[in-house]
Amino acid sequence: MVVNQLAQPRLMAELPRITALDRRPLSDALAHAGQVTQARIGFALSGLDSPVAAAMHYAVAGGKSLRAFLALESARLHDINPAAAVGAAAAIECLHAYSLVHDDLPCMDDDDLRRGQPTVHRKWDEATAVLAGDALQALAFELVCQAECSARARLNLAMTLANASGVRGMVGGQAADIAAETANAPLGLDDIIALQAGKTGALISWSALVGARMAEAERGPLSIYGQALGLAFQIADDVLDETGDATVVGKAVGKDAAAGKATFVSLLGLDGAKSRAGDLVQEACDALSVYGGNADTLKDAARFVIARTH
Amino acid sequence: MVVNQLAQPRLMAELPRITALDRRPLSDALAHAGQVTQARIGFALSGLDSPVAAAMHYAVAGGKSLRAFLALESARLHDINPAAAVGAAAAIECLHAYSLVHDDLPCMDDDDLRRGQPTVHRKWDEATAVLAGDALQALAFELVCQAECSARARLNLAMTLANASGVRGMVGGQAADIAAETANAPLGLDDIIALQAGKTGALISWSALVGARMAEAERGPLSIYGQALGLAFQIADDVLDETGDATVVGKAVGKDAAAGKATFVSLLGLDGAKSRAGDLVQEACDALSVYGGNADTLKDAARFVIARTH
Structure with a gap:
């Protein structure tokens, strides 16, 4: 057993060729984003064969x-070849993962199913899940430093991602969510909005701002877009938790209602939440109107977020 | 309950005044390092009153x-005012913490005592411990980006810290350590050296290289120093685990021997390990001879590492 300490992935040229993300239907663009991100993360983990690396x-x-x-896509909107933003895209997926x-850990939400598959601690064990999560966070910061833009812009990406x-x-929101479950007073709408x-x-929001940060450009429109999208995403999640089918959603549903948690649906009603x-x-x-037709795919993504079934 | 989302600590001037780290006895220098680091981390957490922030x-x-x-100290060795390196120093303490x-989590080493106090999951709960650890890692990367040096040097600090x-x-070594406990074949000396x-x-090693990275200077001597120091530190830890008193060491001792784990002491004997x-x-x-008397405190630190009782 040899720990390949501090060995940087060598020969970046070995990374599968990443082509520019042309304008394309949203489903293709999402699939492409997944493909290049997986390739970049796979490259970062190349040569490792431990359970933790497999779990990552x-x-x-x-x-x-x-x-x-x-x-x-926000990179493309700023005339940056998306291939230059793959480090940032891979970073945010590592962070999210x-x-x-x-x-999903037993001491948190205690979930057995994620994306239709056993959660990491169920497939391996809790220690592997803790360590794989820890290492994915570290990898996120390693990758974000490798976005192809000025050193100042890369630093800005790294620092804002950390914040x-x-x-x-994120961690503050998750902690507030757990605290709310044990509190006596249920949360109001403003509390839930702040928490989410x-x-x-x-x-x-950070993801939507990647291109503006890389280009060191105006962040206002994408900032509004990202915040509205983030909130819409969470409302849609609450709707799915109420109405979705676990086999389609890929994770347990109905847990919030069963736990009597305040959600956007419990506070606004199903129709109110959808509205x-x-x-x-x-x-x-x-x-995004300032960007004209160039932002059409981002607009499609916003519509997708509330129309999705999983 | 309001999550103060993305609120950057304001008014850096509020940070307690940090004076240059003059040459001083090692004990004073260690105490000073602890003091300025705590102040910097306390400032980063100012305004937060959640259990997770308290646990951090x-x-x-x-x-x-x-x-x-x-x-x-490695910053001082490169004529950098240590106050400029506080971001990096605070970062490495967050990462270590x-x-x-x-x-210490139950699914890992399951320890109740750390630094003579209850471990975080014993004082709070497991969920708080997972989240506090996660947020400390994120804070480390936020802080390291704030070392006062060129953007290129800061990026280098962040990327190497992530790696x-x-x-x-670190996570790879911890995973290998856990894997070794369940493996049939005990580890040999080379395996343990690689793991540690x-x-x-x-x-x-990263800590010792901070000054050289900030100054974008030659890293050779500090690299050798850091690697030798790191290994000496771990051997001393194994010696303490064998000979130390839990009330002085501040954590459980004798666990490795009880578990039949291969350690430097089991492989080299007590005298062999000390030697x-x-x-x-x-x-x-x-x-460090190339630095003459300027490196005396770093040399003292190396001697301290194997003479310490906790």
């Missing part, structure tokens, strides 16, 4: 690749 | 601050 591979596979797509692996994923972002802005919104999500998607699309 | 505070307190000291919080702490460094180079050595650690400290000190 497993954890990043099979998702929607929405965040990677947002990163690549680590959060799912840890959230969005930490105690003032951290838990889900921060990483989605609110629709308004947010409209807001997200309107924010 | 708790986890970074009370350690030896060896890694922070190495970072600050997160690794201890997760290693040293991930599946090819990841588990403990990678972060110690090997002594040789490594000599190697570490010799490597």
Whole structure:
């Protein structure tokens, strides 16, 4: 057993050729985002054959690749070849995957199923799940530093990713969510919006801003888009938890209602929640009007987020 | 409950004034490193009052601050005011603290005592320990990006920290350590050296190289120093596990021997392990001869590492 300490992946040329992300139907663009992201992460893990490395591979596979797509597409919107943004796209998928692996742990949400497959701690064990999550977070920061842009822009990407994923972002939102389950007073709508802005919104917003950060360009429109999209995404998740079929959704459903948790559906009603999500998607699309037709695929993505079945 | 999403700590001027680390006795230098690091981390967590934030505070307190000291002292060795390196020093202490919080979890080493205090999952609960560790890792990357040096040097610090702490460094070593416990064949000396180079050595080496990376200077001597120091540190840990008193060491001792694990002591004998650690400290000190008297405190630190009682 030899730990290949600090061995950097060599010969970047070995990375499967990544072509520019042309304008294409959303489904193709999402599939492409998943493909190039997986390839980049696979390359970063090349030569490793430990259970932890296998669990890392497993954890990043099979998702929607929405965040990677947002990163690549926002790069294209800024005339940056998406191939230059693959480091950032792969980073956000690693970050997202680590959060799912840890959230699924018995001491957290205790889920057995994720993306239609056994969760990492069920397929391996808890120690492997903790370590694979930890290593995926580290890999995210290694990858984001390798986006192809100025050193200043890369630093900005790394620092904002750290902030969005930490105690003032994703982890803070997750902690507030757990605290709410044990609190006596149920959360109100503003509390849930703030909570979700951290838990889900921060990483989605970051993804949508990748191109603007790489180009060191104006972030206003994509910032509005990302925040509206993040909230719409979470409302849609609550709707799916209420109405979805576990075999299609790929994870347990109905847990929130069973636990008596306040959700967007419990607070707004099913129709109210769907209507609110629709308004947010409209807001997200309107924010991109400055980009004209170039932003059409991002607008499609916003509509997809509330129409999805999984 | 409001999650203060993406709120950056404001007014850096509020950070307690950090004076240059003058040449001083090792004990003072270690205490100073701990003090400025705690202040920087406390500032980063200011305004947060969640259990996870409290657990993060708790986890970074009370350690030896060896890694922070190495970072600050190697900066001084390169004529960099240590105040400029506080971001890197605080980062490495966050990273180290997160690794201890997760290693102590029931599914990993299952320890109740750390630094003489209850471990985080004993004082709070497992979910808080997982999240506090996760957020400490994110905070490490946020802080390391704030070392005061060129953007290129900061990127280099961030990327190498990610590599040293991930599946090819610290996490890889920890995973190999766990795998070894369940394997049939006991590890040999080379295996253990490789394992520890990841588990403990990678972060110690990184710390010692902070100044050279910030100054974009030659890394050879500090690289040899850091690697020898890291290995000596782990041998000393094994010696302490065999001979130490839990009330002084601040954590459980004798666990490795009880578990029949191969350690430096089991492979080299107690005297052989001490002798090997002594040789490594000599190697570490010799490597610093190019710096003359300026490296005296770093040499003292190497001697301290094998003489310590906790």
